[in-house]
Amino acid sequence: MSGTDTPRLQVRGLTKRFGGLLAVKGIGFDIQAGEILGLIGPNGSGKSTVMKLIMGIERPNAGSVKLDGVEMAGWAPHRIARAGVGIVFQHSRPLHRQTVLEHIKLALLPDSLIKLFADPHVERRAREIAERVELGAVMHRHPSSLPFADLRRMEMAKAIARDPKVVLVDEPFAGLNAAESESFAALIRGFRAEGRAVLLVDHNVKSLAALVDRVLAMYLGEHVAEGTAEEVMQDETVRRVYIGGKIETRERPPDEARSKVSILEVQDLSVFYGKARALDTVSMHVREGEFVSVVGLNGAGKTTLFNAISGLLPYQGRIRFGGRDLNGMTGAAVARAGIVQCPETRELFGDMTVRENLDLGGYHLPSGARLPQLTWLFELFPILKSRQGQTARTLSGGEQQMLAIARALMMQPKLLVLDEPTLGLAPVILEQLSKALERLQQTTPITVLLGEQNVTFALPHADRVYVLEHARIVWEGNPARFAKEMGRGYLEAEVADGTSVHPGSE
Ligand SMILES: Nc1ncnc2c1ncn2[C@@H]1O[C@H](COP(=O)(O)OP(=O)(O)OP(=O)(O)O)[C@@H](O)[C@H]1O
Ligand SMILES: [Mg+2]
Incomplete structure (x- = not known):
């Protein structure tokens, strides 16, 4: 804890509208230095948007974001970054000519000091950070040759290098196995131990609950519950709209398919x-x-x-x-x-709408079969129905995944x-x-x-x-x-x- 009454990060009344959609409605919370706040909620509930608003990547329509009591709402992202806010995105876009170590060195240096690139102190510090995120063995490699988890580690390393007071971490555990998730959790615990304030979003409820000091749950852009992880996970609305029931094991005669x-x-x-x-x-x-x-x-x-x-x-x-x-x-x-594979390596058509992506998937179906299939898919993923006219690239992470699955199903593969x-x-x-x-x-x-x-x-x-x-x-x-x-x-x-x-x- 900071020991003062001013929270490290104070958010009040944060609001963001995209056209007719109110993606974030009056969200507020405090995070103290040395505290981790978990932010959960269904796909499309506004979690990533909250992070982008804090970081200045999106401009809030209303609300206040204060770092150590200083208002930052409306500032440009680089100014917010310089003031001490860092973000670890779900998807990294590394530079292809630079090695892992060079990426970390670039993150260590403010723009004006690039000439210090060869400074032995910078070199030493970058190596320390590479070791800390377990990239010591690959620090001279280029990111394109690294496995998924190592790319995520490099993003963590860049965040550490900038020494932020507040770190926003979006879905660090997605796609990681148990051991990898544990090593990421340890890094995030390290942020807390160093006195940083952390805002953490992830759908891996167990890993998140094990890590956070408090949780805030959102639904349709709004605050629905707040408290300890245990309290929030017990909340009736959270259970209904987010956690859901158990995945049932199906009953099936064991050798049913044998004869086929x-x-x-x-x-x-x-x-x-x-x-x-x-x-x-x-x-x-x-x-x-x-x-x-x-x-x-x-x-x-x-x-x-x-x-x-x-x-x-x-x-x-x-x-x-x-x-x-x-x-x-x-x-x-x-x-x-x-044979239809999903998510395809050839991804969604980002400039086309949800509906256009689905129609493309179903173009080969007899015309009488298209509408029932579409209706079924909209029942399966209701959020896609309400986002039909939205371009695919602006969908939330989970919405894009749903669209990719829906498009594959639309093709009625064998x-x-x-x-x-x-x-x-x-x-x-x-x-x-x-x-x-x-x-x-x-x-x-x-x-x-x-x-x-x-x-x-x-x-x-x-x-x-x-x-x-x-x-x-x-x-x-x-x-x-x-x-x-x-x-x-x-x-x-x-x-x-x-x-x-x-x-x-x-
Ligand atoms: N630029 C945009 N234009 C229109 N709608 C947008 C835009 N960006 C986000 N949205 C919509 O705002 C809603 C909130 O998106 P956001 O990415 O914050 O969700 P999320 O809670 O992070 O979801 P997920 O868990 O799937 O990542 C979504 O329904 C999304 O489609
Ligand atoms: Mg998101």
């Missing part, structure tokens, strides 16, 4: 990135109507496997779909054959390949998505191949599970055996995983 033929067969698949082997003689299959989960940590090769299947990468070995050899087929031809669909989604949306996949399976002949490190989501629906580790399939079996045999290593991931948290209900 394989629709997808992968044989001795190897993929190289330069000299590095990303997949090593992987063989697997998916039967018609089956739900197969591929579980594995970051960098294990899941996305590479899916990209090869989708025709987006050259590979060695053989991939057959519906009896047809896919080798040499373009991504577009594979998609026409009925084989739906879902690569980490849970990324950035609120727990309540995971529950809805889980039910929707269930219903799809019961009512249509769809086959699903799911890649996840969120085991809580991957296991309940799966008929079979493959475990991919270091470019190889190391285990195959059903979910019940997975729990017994693959044991701790993976299931411990649940501890760092918000989807399984239901405070008070057990």
Whole structure:
């Protein structure tokens, strides 16, 4: 605590309007030095907008943002940064010519002092920071060659280098496995120990609750609850609009799909990135109507496997779909054959609206089938319905993820390949998505191949599970055996995983 009555950061009546949408309505809170405030709420509730307003990236329509009692609302972002506010974004946009260490050095120097780049003190300090965020071993590499978690670490390092009094951290745990989440949590605890004020947003409710001093919950731009993590998670509105219920494990005769033929067969698949082997003689299959989960940590090769299947990468070995050899087929031809991957590497059309993105997905459907499909998708993701006319690039993180999934479903694929669909989604949306996949399976002949490190989501629906580790399939079996045999290593991931948290209900 600061020991004075003036909070380090004081926010009052913060309000932001985007056209007809009131994205943030009169939000207020204090954060003391050495305190972490968690900010939670469903996708699109205004959390990232609050951070952008504090940082000056968006201009508030009304409200006050004070740092140590000094009003900053309306200042330009660089001035707010210089006054001592730092933000760690979910997505990094690194400079490609600079190494990791150079990125940190740039962050250490105010613009006017760039000539001190070669200063031994700056060099030493940058190295210390690289070590602190566990990038010591890769500090001379370029960001483009780093795995996802290391890019996130570099963003943390840049924030530390600027030595901010207030740090805004947006979804640090998204896409990280349990061990990685724990090392990020330790860094954030370090911020608190150093007396910084931290505003933390994340959908991983367990990791967030373990870290914060207090929580504020938002819904539709408004304040709905505030208190200790426990109090807020018990709040009735928070449970209804955000946390939702448990993801149910489905009941299904164990060998139901056994008799069916394989629709997808992968044989001795190897993929190289330069000299590095990303997949090593992987063989697997998916039967018609089956739900197969591929579980594995970051960098294990899941996305590479899916990209090869989708025709987006050259590979060695053989991939057959519906009896047809896919080798040499373009991504577009594979998609026409009925394999749709989501989120696609070719992303959403940012300048097009939600509705236009969905219509594109459904253009090949018979015209009578489009509207019912759209209606169903809007039932599944009601927020997309209310955002139909909004351009995709201005959607919140979770809304974009929902749109990508909805567009894939709009295409009515034979084989739906879902690569980490849970990324950035609120727990309540995971529950809805889980039910929707269930219903799809019961009512249509769809086959699903799911890649996840969120085991809580991957296991309940799966008929079979493959475990991919270091470019190889190391285990195959059903979910019940997975729990017994693959044991701790993976299931411990649940501890760092918000989807399984239901405070008070057990
Ligand atoms: N530039 C913009 N124009 C129009 N609407 C916008 C714009 N930026 C954000 N919005 C809308 O404002 C709402 C709040 O967005 P915000 O990104 O703050 O949500 P969030 O709480 O961070 O959600 P998530 O958990 O999905 O990241 C969303 O519905 C979003 O679509
Ligand atoms: Mg957000």
